[in-house]
Amino acid sequence: MADLNVNIGGLSLKNPVMTASGTFGYGLEYADFVDLSQIGGIIVKGTTLEPRQGNPYPRMAETPHGMLNCVGLQNKGVDYFCEHIYPTIKDIDTNMIVNVSGSSPESYAECAAHVDALDKIPAIELNISCPNVKQGGMAFGVTAQGAAQVVKAVRKAYNKTLIVKLSPNVTDICEIARAVEAEGADSVSLINTLMGMSIDAERRRRTLSIGTGGLSGPAVKPVALRMVYQVARAVKIPVIGLGGISNATDALEFLLAGASAIQIGTMNFVDPAVTVKVAQGINEYLDRHGFKSVDDIVGIVD
Amino acid sequence: MKKYILDLRVVSNEHPRAGYALLKLTNPDGPMPEIxxxxxxxxxxxxSPSTMLRRPISVHHVDYDSNQLWLLIHMIGEGTNKLGNLRPGDTVNTIVPLGKGFSLASGSVAKPLLVGGGVGIAPLLYFGAKLKEQGVEPTFLLGARSKDDLMQLDEFEKVGRVFLTTEDGSVGEKGFVTQHSIWNQETFTSVHCCGPKPMMVAVAKVAKGKGVECEVSLENMMxxxxxxxxxxVEDTQQGNVCVCKEGPVFNINELKWLI
Known part of the structure; x- marks a missing residue:
């Protein structure tokens, strides 16, 4: 058995498989299907300072080998999270990571500070890339200046591992990655969803309530893989790869491209037990090819 | 209720009318989970390249004695067409059971009315059977455009009294389910409805007018x-809630429908 342990900016994961925010609830939703302790990390639903109702229904459209969503960060706010949800998830034997979003650098920082106080949350993932909210979200993630501004504010308020989730809806994702690294991010995760749209031709109207949404699923994998490959060579901090990973082979491609860990998102909807299968598959691959650890294959494809 | 991912095997797959499949599944690896x-x-x-996501299908009936789960599927897209054309012996990977169902009325005064339209009749058969098991006789009121659009009537008749409406009057009373004379002839203690949304809204209005508790089953895209x-999500008195988890069955008082 190879060593599956990986380290992400001070955060130790028992294996490189994590779940992507917004696709795995708070983990408990999947407890009937997987042993949550066998997952490297669980990134819970996007959390904001104030409660948010999200966008109106319909929020989802299936597309070839993927789906669009415009959920829009529906959550009950960080106070509710700390008081009511945290106690139910704090003893899950894996890294429980909170995805933090906001509408201004200050609100990001304040939300992060609340989470910083929670003992059993060893890291946050800063969401500067949600394409489905009007204020904040992706607005900060599409310019190096905006991204830097948010990370700077949060870094002052948050002391543990800080992961920043990047948007692919930019001209040069490496520039953004370098900007957040310079402000003290411990890791970057990419990609968030790609902006897309769907039209119902029979009814001659937009399928999603707000018109556009974020594309995820196997359809985005080649785009995500390319960006992970580029960013891994542009920054020194560890990269977490995600975007359309549906099996161990996909995950290995991201690791070989330079990701130190990976996240699985949309595929959790198709196979709720996919995470542990991918972790097992990575282990089998390492054994089969004689690698002793995950680190031995990270970024070895030039 | 514990959820399972099971490889169920197709026992039979019939088309009770064009565009609809009655899929009967069995669990080869053990008993059917509690549903x-x-x-x-x-x-x-x-x-199916165009179908990545699973297809949510309501439970039409469960026969624990024969280890069978029945599903009534409206074949409207590529995914449901693939499911509607499964053959005996095929395997279908199934997550079961999901969501919150109907409130089971009990006691000797209970007299529930189960109203269905289109493929929305599906969950009412199993609900009626469960009521009957508890000593409550269900009354079914099923609506369709025409006689040929009605399905599974013999199965419903085994479980309870069945009243019908058709828009063309080819069987039962002519008109919509809300116009059936049974509403005025008898008094029901609760109404449980599944069908197209306009029908459920209309039924909810009638129930509300009579001061009777009413549940509806939603089918938001999941x-x-x-x-x-x-x-x-459905916009409810508690804000946006997941139909898949908090529903699909809701009391109409929880919803923000204009009724």
Whole structure:
């Protein structure tokens, strides 16, 4: 058995498989299907300072080998999270990571500070890339200046591992990655969803309530893989790869491209037990090819 | 209720009318899990490039003696067409059971009316059977455009009294389910409805007018089916809630429908 342990900016994961925010609830939703302790990390639903109702229904459209969503960060706010949800998830034997979003650098920082106080949350993932909210979200993630501004504010308020989730809806994702690294991010995760749209031709109207949404699923994998490959060579901090990973082979491609860990998102909807299968598959691959650890294959494809 | 991912085997797959499939599944690896009436399952669709997500299908009936789960499927897209054309012996990967179902009325005064239209009749059969098991006789009121659009009537008749409406009057009373004379001839203690939304809104209005509790079963577009993705939300008195987890059955008082 190879060593599956990986380290992400001070955060130790028992294996490189994590779940992507917004696709795995708070983990408990999947407890009937997987042993949550066998997952490297669980990134819970996007959390904001104030409660948010999200966008109106319909929020989802299936597309070839993927789906669009415009959920829009529906959550009950960080106070509710700390008081009511945290106690139910704090003893899950894996890294429980909170995805933090906001509408201004200050609100990001304040939300992060609340989470910083929670003992059993060893890291946050800063969401500067949600394409489905009007204020904040992706607005900060599409310019190096905006991204830097948010990370700077949060870094002052948050002391543990800080992961920043990047948007692919930019001209040069490496520039953004370098900007957040310079402000003290411990890791970057990419990609968030790609902006897309769907039209119902029979009814001659937009399928999603707000018109556009974020594309995820196997359809985005080649785009995500390319960006992970580029960013891994542009920054020194560890990269977490995600975007359309549906099996161990996909995950290995991201690791070989330079990701130190990976996240699985949309595929959790198709196979709720996919995470542990991918972790097992990575282990089998390492054994089969004689690698002793995950680190031995990270970024070895030039 | 514990959820399972099972490879169920197709026992039979009939088309009671064009565009609809009656799929009977069995669990080759053990007993059928406990399922409450009104709950649904998520079926994986294989060999369909345009269908990545599972298809949520309500539970039509469960026969624990013969280890069978029955699903009534409206074949409207590529995914449901693939499911509707499964053959005996095929395997279908199924997440079961999901969601919250109907409230089971009990006691000697209980007299529930189960109203269905189109493929919305599906969950009412199992619900009626469960009521009957508890000593409550269900009354079914089923609506369709025409005689040929009605399905599974013999099965409903085994479980309770059946009243029908058709828009063309080819069988039962002519008109919509809300116009049937049974509403005025008898007094019901609760109404439980599944069908197209305009029909459910109309039924909810009638029930509300009579001061009777009413439950409806929604079919918002879903992705995960587990309450994780927040795609299938309905705007309720508690804000946006997941139909897959908090529903699909809701009391009409929880909803913000204009009734």
């Amino acid at each position: 409450a009436p009104g709950q649904f399952v998520q079926l994986a669709v294989s060999d 992705a995960c089916g587990l309450g994780a993705c927040l795609c299938c």
